[in-house]
Amino acid sequence: MGGSDMSGHRVIIIGAGPAGTRAAQTLVRAGLRPIVIDEGRRSGGQIYRRQPDNFTRPYSALYGTEAERARDVHATFDALIPHIDYRADTLVWNVADGHVWASCEGQTQAIPYDALIVCSGATDRLAPVPGWQAAGCYSLGGAQIALKAQGVAVGHRVLFLGTGPLLYLVASQYAKAGADVAAVLDTSALGLRLRAAGKLAAQPDLLWQGLRLTLDLKRRGIPVLTGIRPVEIHGHPHSGVAGITVARGGRTWRFDGDAVAMGWHLRPETQVADLARVPFAFDAATRQWLPVVDDDGRAGNAVYLAGDGARILGARCAEVTGELAAMAALADLGHVADADRRRALLAQKGDYVRFASGLAQAFPWPADMVAQVGDDTIVCRCESVTAATLRASVGAAHAQEANRAKAFSRVGMGRCQGRYCGNAAAEIIAAARAAPIESAGRLRGQAPVKPIPVALRRTDV
Amino acid sequence: MTSPITHTDVAIIGGGLMGCSAAFFLAQRGLSVALLETDKVGRQASGTNFGNVRRQGRPIFQLPLANRAIRIWRNAREMLGSDVEYLQSGHIRVCFRERPDNIGKMEEYAQQAREEGLELELLSANALRERFPWLGPDVLAGSYSATDGHANPRLAAPAFARAAARLGAQIIEDTQIVHAEKLVEDFHLTAADGRQFRAPILLVTAGAWAGKVAGWFDEGIPLTPRAPTMSVTEPVPYAIAPAVGVMTPDEVETVYFRQVARGNIVLGGSTRAASYPDDYRSYVLPENTMTQFQHLSRLAPALARLNVIRVWSGIEGYTQDALPIMGPSARVPGLFHAFGFSGSGFQIGPGVGETMAELIATGATDIPIAPYAVNRFGG
Structure with missing residues (x-):
């Protein structure tokens, strides 16, 4: 059994990405043995998703400039495994009455908690485009996972559409991996990026990375168009995507391709928070409803949110907010808080918040x-x-x-x-x-968080 | 501050299927109507129930009402000018192996139902499995009604409300009535924001909230608010025509399902949770979902291979004997009730609306409503 400290407090962490890893590390340091429930077969989350056991690509190939961070997050988690109750490959499909309902291999249990730290990550924010129902349309995140986890591209000739850092990152990763990148089509105008430069300078190396990615794509001769509007994704019900037409001003361009990877930045995965009855408020900057949390990630009723599942602040900040949320949970459970550490983490978080507001300005939702x-x-x-x-x-x-x-x-x-x-x-x-x-308003979340089989059976009663 | 007072022939408190269909049939009879709904029409029990348009299994004395309702369901599209997805694809009620005495009860029920115009076909285990091969091996026998079916609860009450509005009824949403009383000839209704409504006739169709309204007139009716356990699967090729339910005295075994034309299978039953009308909240308890899955897998093992994509619930008002309160008030002339349908009001809903309109407009109805008298619990 796990999940408790010496005073018997049971803490559950949902998600084993950067936020969940740092939260677990913080709890273990304080003498707790948290339960860590993760949908993934292996830790790392989406951003630091690991390749299957028999794959041998080096960290530099998988994670590029973030290789050292990925290696550190993975190593940290691996070292924690003996000290936590780790439940991989397990879906949290509901939260009710102080219990997390977790399912694995057709069986489910209700696990009680005194504190619940939700590090549920993000998914792509998608916009409808005429023709996007054609086979061969993927989200940017999905296209990236295909490459990162399985080493495959979503098509032979891939079109990248949308906006945000992920658009350039995934296109560049595809190009480096040898895939044919047909075009990068950004709905945000270039001028917005220049205007947001001041805020983006809050993370100078990330700003620099972004510029390098664009230059790299152009150097490879890949068309990069900004400020465009997608007119139509061409395709056929049987053969799928054939190409795309985009427009800017009075001009149109058509590019051929057999797959589209699309996304307009990210949105937090908030279903678990919603089921845990966390209140939501409208966020004008991103035009979305977001769970209400305090600076440390407290969402009330013993629920804490960290990482992109609370706010899209990126993988680096997820490590910060993961630790902050765990510290908040510990403080609320009566552990002595480290005020200096907390101040330092909040200052780091402040820089990421500024950077994120720059991204929202530079790559707006259309x-x-x-x-x-x-x-x-x-x-x-x-x-x-x-x-x-x-x-x-x-x-x-x-x-x-x-x-x-x-x-x-x-x-x-x-x-x-x-x-x-x-x-x-x-x-x-x-x-x-x-x-x-x-x-x-916003669509109210309903269980299950992801589909569950009718064959699912309770094994704890 | 004074706001204009709305005067109508009839005021209705509660915009569920009963209130909306009553508004429609009252307007059709030429009466002026103000229907007052706290939230949006059809959003509570009327919009969240299973969607069974099932006559069989109802008390025999309720069949005339159910027959009146099914005639309306069959004409709903033409009458309302919009589709409520009524599918007359049959209803099958089965019993399990360990309750063989249910076969006798089914035979007896079929005989009595025939006298009320409902034809039921009794099927042995083998005949059942030949026709409905997805039924499980524990199913012993079944009773099949070819002329029942199912409809879409999310669409039905709003469709009646829109049709009523076209006939001149005032459908007034986002309006919570906080007090009503009868002064001389008229009922005086006050909304939370102070608006006033007056009518010589008041119909209470406020579901789980109706006990409070009846209480203003010293008609204390104990209603228990409960929440059904509903689920829906991902869409699969359309293969199951009838709605399916279980006949059993054990509530936990009473599961049911139906497949909609686009392929999803709606699952319900087995357990009900508490619900919270004062907060407008109901929750599906995860343990109830699990119990439901277990009993459904026994009824139709093939379902176990599907995935459920969503669960939901709603707020239903239950009476002590699970029969509705329907008819005139026992205390106040001009006051009428139609609520407390106890989780089985959807099929009869349009029939209730038409019957209440008839009762209000003419003072009488041929539909037997004595079993639903408001004073049957004493007091």
Whole structure:
């Protein structure tokens, strides 16, 4: 059994990426034996995802400039394993009444906690583009994982579409790995980046990395277009993606390719926090509803959030907020707090917050493009719901916010539960009502966090 | 501060399926109606239930009401001008091997139901599995109704509300009535923001919240708020036409499922949790989801191979005998009730609306409503 300190406190950490690793390290140092539950087969999270056992690519090939950080996070976690109750390959599908419901290999248990530290990470923020339902359209994160974990590309000739650092990072990783990168198509104008340079300078080496990635892509002769609008992803129901047309000003470009990797920066994975009844508030800078936490990550009711699952502040900051959240949990459980360490971590976090606000300014979510997406464009891919159907739920059926629109139109009702259409649906609903985006509300999270089999059985009673 | 007072022939408190369909049929009879809903129409139990349009298994004395309702379901698309996804694809009720006495009960029920115009076909275990090969080996016998089916609860009440509005009814959402009383001829209703509504007739269709409204008129009706355990699977090729349920005295075995035309299978039953009408909250307890999965796997083992993508619940008002309160008040002339449907109001909903409209407009109905009298619990 695990999860408790000498006074019997049971602490559960969800997620074994950089935030979860540092949280676990902090708890173990304080004499606790936390339970660490992770969906991954191996620790590292998405950003420092490890390759399968029999793969032998070096850290430098897998993680580039972040190789040393990846190595350190992995080594830290590996050293912790004897001191924690580590449950890999395990899905947390619900949280209720002070218990985490975790499932593994068809069995589930309700595990009680005195403190719950949620390090649930992020997924891509996606925008609907005409034709994006074609086979061969991937999220940037998905395209990166295919390469990082399995050493495969999502296509022979890959088109990169969206905005944000990940757009350039993944395109460059594909190019380095020998994949044919057809084009990098950024919806953000270059001028925005220059205006955000002051804030981005809060992390000078990350700013420099970003510039190098762009230069590297251009040096390879890959077309990099900024400030574009996607017109259509061309494709066929059977053969999938064939290419893309984009426009800027009065001009259009067509690029051929058999796969699209797309994403508009990231969004926090907040389902677990939602099920744990953490309150949410609207964040104007990112036009999203985010869980409410204090500086240290406290979300109330013995729940703590850290890493990108709370705010998109990046992998480096996840290590900081992971430690902060664990320190907050320890303090709340009666352990003596290290005020100097806390101050130092909060100062580091402040720099990352400034950098993140620069990224939001440099690589904005294309709210207008999404709000004006054509009627026949599919908004919800899980349920194949078009913008026209969603707009009709607002018009004819008088839905005023996302959950009502979901009930009428099915947007967000499928297996992703609105992860990939929720942001866009809110924009479309708000625009259809000529109302502010926050009035469209947010899709309430419902269990299970990810699909669970009807064959799942409880084994703890 | 004074705001204009809304006067109508009938005021309705509660915009679920009962209230919305009553508003529609009252408006159709030419009465002016104000329907007052705290939140949005059809969002509570009417929008979160399983969606069974099932007559069989209801008390025999309820079948005339259920028959009236099914005629409305069949015409709903034309009558309302929008699709509520009614699918008359049959309903099968089965019993398990260890309860062979249920076969006799099924036969007896089928005989009585036939007299009320509901044809049921009794099927042996072998005949059942031949027709519905996805049923499990523990299923002993079944009763099949070809003329029942299912519909989409999320669409039904709002569709009635929109159709009522087209006939002139005022559908007033986001309006919580905090007090009502009868002064001389009229009921005086006060909303949380001070707006006033007056009508000589008041119909209470406020579901789990109706006990509070009835209490304003000294009609104390104990309602227990409960929350159903609902789940839905990922879509799979359409293969299961009828809605399926279990006949058993053991509540934990009472699971049911149906497949919608686009392929998802909606699962329900086995357990109910507490719900919290004062907070407008209900929760699916994870342990109930697990119990439900276990019993569903026994009823239809093939389901065990599917994934559930979402669970949900709602707030339902239960009476002591699980029968609704439906009819005139025992104390206040002009006051009518239709609530406490105890988790089985969806099918009869439109029939309740039409019957209440008839009762209010004409003073009488041929539908037997005596079993639902408000004063049957004494007091």
